[in-house]
Amino acid sequence: MSTKIIVDSACDLPDEILDKYEIEVLPFNIHIDNQCYKDGIDIEVEELYAAMKEGKVPKTSQVSPEDFKRAFSRNAEAGNDCIYISFSAKLSGANQTGQLVAKEIRDKYKDVNIDIVDSKAGSVATGIIAYKAALLLEKGVSREKVIEKIKYWADHIEHIFMLDDLKPLVRGGRISKTKFFVGNILNIKPILCVKNGKIELLKKVRGTGRAISKMINYVKEKSYDLTEQLIGIAHADDLVQAEVLKEKIEELGGKIFCVEKIGSVLGVHLGIGGIGVFFLNEAEA
Template sequence: MFIQIITDSGCDLPYSYLQERGIAFLPLLVHFNGEEYEDFITIEPKQVYDAMRNGQIVKTAQANPLKMKELFTQYAKENRPCLYIAFSSQLSGTYQTAMSIRNELLEEYPEFQLTIIDSKCASLGQGLAVIKAAELAEKGMPYNLLCETIASYCHHMEHIFTVDNLEYLARGGRISKASAMVGGLLNIKPLLHVEDGKLIPLEKLRGRKKVLKRMVEIMGERGDDLQKQMIGISHGDDEEAALELKQLIEKTYGCTRFFITEIGGAIGAHAGPGTLALFFLNKYIEV
């Protein structure tokens, strides 16, 4: 039985990678300069970051409901079992829209197997779950077990991240504008994490070196069997910082498997250039 894995651009996996693995993809939408773009398809992340650096306001929207319905309907007609790993419902309305469309389709195609997981994850937190789902589907894991395993995988995913400029979080209402101004003057770098799908501040540190060191320390405090894991690192047009973090993790914990990628426009529009994020499991799942 061929199980179709579906995701959206909240996962920040390169579009070329998704195509190679046969993973169906729903792009979130990016708006600026009076135009609408499909994340990763009609616009590259760097274009978004360059626009932000030039002072443009970039806005985002959930995946197109019509295209989502077309995709789901195609698989319903084929009676192909599907697993959709969705961007956190706390950060986008995409999951709720998918559930609504699923319920509509089940009236016409009652045998259609479509499980939609609210990953409560973002960026490579979601992306690592998608990678694992594709691997397990290729190995022939039964549908129900696959869905249960990936739901657990998402539940145990840690997100530790920092931003280079607090102003972008202030624009999105994550922090006050006064905090952003003071933070910028003092070179304050916030550490945040994701809790039940929401962005939650953790700590504030001064300077990038201290931030990277603390990210690695938190990884050791929360991670489980880190050497066995695929570690995710995503960045907002700052590959140098991502590689520096990778080297620290290699040196500290001996990890050898990494997936490094650039944060897409839909998430980058809120986090901004210079964002750096780290992903790992707090409970290693042997499958």
């Protein structure tokens, strides 16, 4: 019996990695002008950003129970165990829905294991966790040990990101109006992180150059040996600044395994513009 890694579309990974390791992606729903689109199926991230540039205000909703049921049932019928690595449970109900559907499928297929693990993360941070899990499975590591590792990585994955504007986060309820007000008054670049699965404001910095320098300082403070781990970068339609960030991390000896555009789910809530870096803060035992 093989074990399949499943993620949702709040996870950002290069297509070649998803394809090589047969990582299945469950779609969140994107709502634009009273139309609902399945992320990555009915709408691509470039189309989402184009709509936002036109002034449209998209919304998201979690993976549907039907999509969970189809994915879990298909794998169960094929005799596959599943590990669903979810978008942060503090930011979405997808983890809880996955748990409810998994119980239903396990009751029907008694010999199949379906495990739901909260990545406490999103974007390339979840991607790093899923990729590392897939590498272990490829090496023949047991399902139980892989789940143990996923939980460890979820506790130690770092997100450091800079946005052009806090307005989308406030609109989506991901950050307080007070923090938004302060940011707008000062005309600053907010630097944020994720702590225990929730988005937190780290610092307010004037100017993109200073903000990137502050991000690099945080990377140096929070990471273990950058030469010995996977580091990912993501951007919200701002490849130029993402490449600047990549170059500065490489100057520290860091190995960047991907530079990805932030997908539709987080693009809706973060807005256009901004960059992020993702890494582990502690070496594995």
